[in-house]
Amino acid sequence: MSAAMTMFREPDAGCPRANGASRCSHCGVRKLSVCAALEPDEFCALEDILRSACFAPRDHLFNQDEPSESVYNITSGSVRLYKLLPDGRRQIVGFALPGDFLGLAMSEKNAFSADALTPVNACQFGRRDFSALLDRKPHLLRRLHAIASHELSLAQDQMVILGRRTAEEKVVAFLIGLRDRLARIDSSTVHVPLPMTRQDIGDFLGLTVETVSRMFSKLAREKALVIVPDGVRLLDLKRLASIAAT
Amino acid sequence: MSAAMTMFREPDAGCPRANGASRCSHCGVRKLSVCAALEPDEFCALEDILRSACFAPRDHLFNQDEPSESVYNITSGSVRLYKLLPDGRRQIVGFALPGDFLGLAMSEKNAFSADALTPVNACQFGRRDFSALLDRKPHLLRRLHAIASHELSLAQDQMVILGRRTAEEKVVAFLIGLRDRLARIDSSTVHVPLPMTRQDIGDFLGLTVETVSRMFSKLAREKALVIVPDGVRLLDLKRLASIAAT
DNA sequence: CGTTGGGTTGATCGACCTCAATAAAAGTGG
DNA sequence: CCACTTTTATTGAGGTCGATCAACCCAACG
Numbered sequence: 001m002s003a004a005m006t007m008f009r010e011p012d013a014g015c016p017r018a019n020g021a022s023r024c025s026h027c028g029v030r031k032l033s034v035c036a037a038l039e040p041d042e043f044c045a046l047e048d049i050l051r052s053a054c055f056a057p058r059d060h061l062f063n064q065d066e067p068s069e070s071v072y073n074i075t076s077g078s079v080r081l082y083k084l085l086p087d088g089r090r091q092i093v094g095f096a097l098p099g100d101f102l103g104l105a106m107s108e109k110n111a112f113s114a115d116a117l118t119p120v121n122a123c124q125f126g127r128r129d130f131s132a133l134l135d136r137k138p139h140l141l142r143r144l145h146a147i148a149s150h151e152l153s154l155a156q157d158q159m160v161i162l163g164r165r166t167a168e169e170k171v172v173a174f175l176i177g178l179r180d181r182l183a184r185i186d187s188s189t190v191h192v193p194l195p196m197t198r199q200d201i202g203d204f205l206g207l208t209v210e211t212v213s214r215m216f217s218k219l220a221r222e223k224a225l226v227i228v229p230d231g232v233r234l235l236d237l238k239r240l241a242s243i244a245a246t
Numbered sequence: 247m248s249a250a251m252t253m254f255r256e257p258d259a260g261c262p263r264a265n266g267a268s269r270c271s272h273c274g275v276r277k278l279s280v281c282a283a284l285e286p287d288e289f290c291a292l293e294d295i296l297r298s299a300c301f302a303p304r305d306h307l308f309n310q311d312e313p314s315e316s317v318y319n320i321t322s323g324s325v326r327l328y329k330l331l332p333d334g335r336r337q338i339v340g341f342a343l344p345g346d347f348l349g350l351a352m353s354e355k356n357a358f359s360a361d362a363l364t365p366v367n368a369c370q371f372g373r374r375d376f377s378a379l380l381d382r383k384p385h386l387l388r389r390l391h392a393i394a395s396h397e398l399s400l401a402q403d404q405m406v407i408l409g410r411r412t413a414e415e416k417v418v419a420f421l422i423g424l425r426d427r428l429a430r431i432d433s434s435t436v437h438v439p440l441p442m443t444r445q446d447i448g449d450f451l452g453l454t455v456e457t458v459s460r461m462f463s464k465l466a467r468e469k470a471l472v473i474v475p476d477g478v479r480l481l482d483l484k485r486l487a488s489i490a491a492t
Numbered sequence: 493c494g495t496t497g498g499g500t501t502g503a504t505c506g507a508c509c510t511c512a513a514t515a516a517a518a519g520t521g522g
Numbered sequence: 523c524c525a526c527t528t529t530t531a532t533t534g535a536g537g538t539c540g541a542t543c544a545a546c547c548c549a550a551c552g
Binding site: 166167207208210211214229 | 507508509510517
């Protein structure tokens with residue numbers, strides 16, 4: 001391989017897409033990610049500090065309250081982000097999808113834990129390296145801030161869902177929200193893959209597994225959706241949208 | 247109006263838009279705000295685009311879904327931030343206190359409504375003016391991003407409260423959280439002024455007025471706190487902290 | 493005064509939780 | 523490939539926390 005390859009830190013052995021992920025020019029999520037802020041000739045600065053990482057399902061990217069070493073940009077797969085209370089109650093604060101950035105806060109300690117739901121590929125950056133890069137690339141910082149603000153806005157939407165919506169509305173809002181996010185990545189429309197368990201969905205929506213399951217059954221019974229292996233297929237989008245909007 | 251109505255420290259009495267607010271050097275919240283990122287000689291750039299604004303209780307700073315004209319830095323008083331569902335259900339997404347910045351997202355449209363709970367003084371900036379300033383002052387942008395990230399983190403904490411805590415825990419977490427924020431402004435310890443109604447607290451915590459009132463009564467009955475005019479006095483901090491931590 | 497908005501308290505109800513049983517997948521090792 | 527365990531999903535029965543409905547108090551205010 002060329003001298004250009006020597007710029008990359010060593011990719012994980014056995015990681016299928018290791019090369020693809022670090023070669024930003026071929027990256028599938030480049031236009032969705034922080035990286036979109038950079039000009040083509042600036043990518044070398046990113047590639048200099050980037051390490052391609054991959055994780056198997058259940059691998060932890062990082063843990064709540066531990067020092068934050070790295071920040072990540074997800075290139076494939078999905079990641080579960082959650083907080084635990086001392087007594088074991090869990091709140092999932094989000095699911096990261098391809099294009100999503102983890103470590104917006106650039107803080108010393110992780111505010112939540114993150115683990116892989118599916119095989120995950122990510123660009124990994126040293127927190128300090130990335131922070132230094134932000135100081136050199138104001139465009140990148142500006143973009144990161146835009147992303148953080150958008151995340152804040154989504155978090156506030158989630159507050160409405162958690163605080164003021166019924167179980168049925170929660171589940172539907174979750175499905176519609178996930179569908180909209182997936183549509184940005186590949187334009188799938190009615191098929192919504194669900195790499196997370198019902199328990200995960202419950203812990204995201206402030207419900208129990210049983211209630212989530214019951215709502216899925218109810219919506220399926222009413223022909224608003226069909227439950228398929230690994231996900232759902234939305235049938236009556238109009239009806240679902242009206243439930244989520246109310 | 248009574249002095250008790252104005253719960254939080256007011257640098258300039260009444261509402262003169264002349265001195266205190268626009269003269270950054272004398273501003274009481276400078277070290278807490280975005281502005282802390284600026285060097286003394288840079289404040290003129292801020293003062294150039296700043297307008298001192300004041301609001302009476304119930305005045306709206308801006309409304310959900312309307313175009314965002316300005317961003318604000320609160321210098322005194324407190325502001326209620328909320329989202330409304332079409333059917334009238336309300337979720338309060340936060341209370342802004344002195345030092346807080348409104349308009350982090352710098353987006354075209356407001357994601358929520360904001361109105362004053364008490365008399366409020368604020369520094370008002372045109373959204374475009376402020377955005378342009380951010381391009382000229384990377385330090386300011388960096389600070390704004392730090393603030394946005396911190397807000398995101400608080401929003402995630404609030405998700406845990408909304409999704410996974412009991413009514414009692416919610417109320418206690420709210421009081422402790424507010425106390426901690428007030429402590430950053432003036433180091434009050436046990437007296438927590440509450441400029442918002444029980445209804446507001448309920449709409450922040452995903453509870454009804456009645457439940458909030460009952461929890462206050464319960465905590466008062468158990469001598470964990472005393473209800474005083476315009477607020478509460480925390481008595482058994484150890485016990486309250488342990489409820490909130492659980 | 494009467495009115496109005498906020499706060500408290502009680503009685504009842506219901507949405508969601510808890511507990512329990514079963515079924516269906518998905519690993520795991522032989 | 524098949525037993526065997528483990529994890530996940532579904533469904534039912536019954537209980538509970540917080541919502542709802544309603545009465546009342548109190549302070550502020552015109």
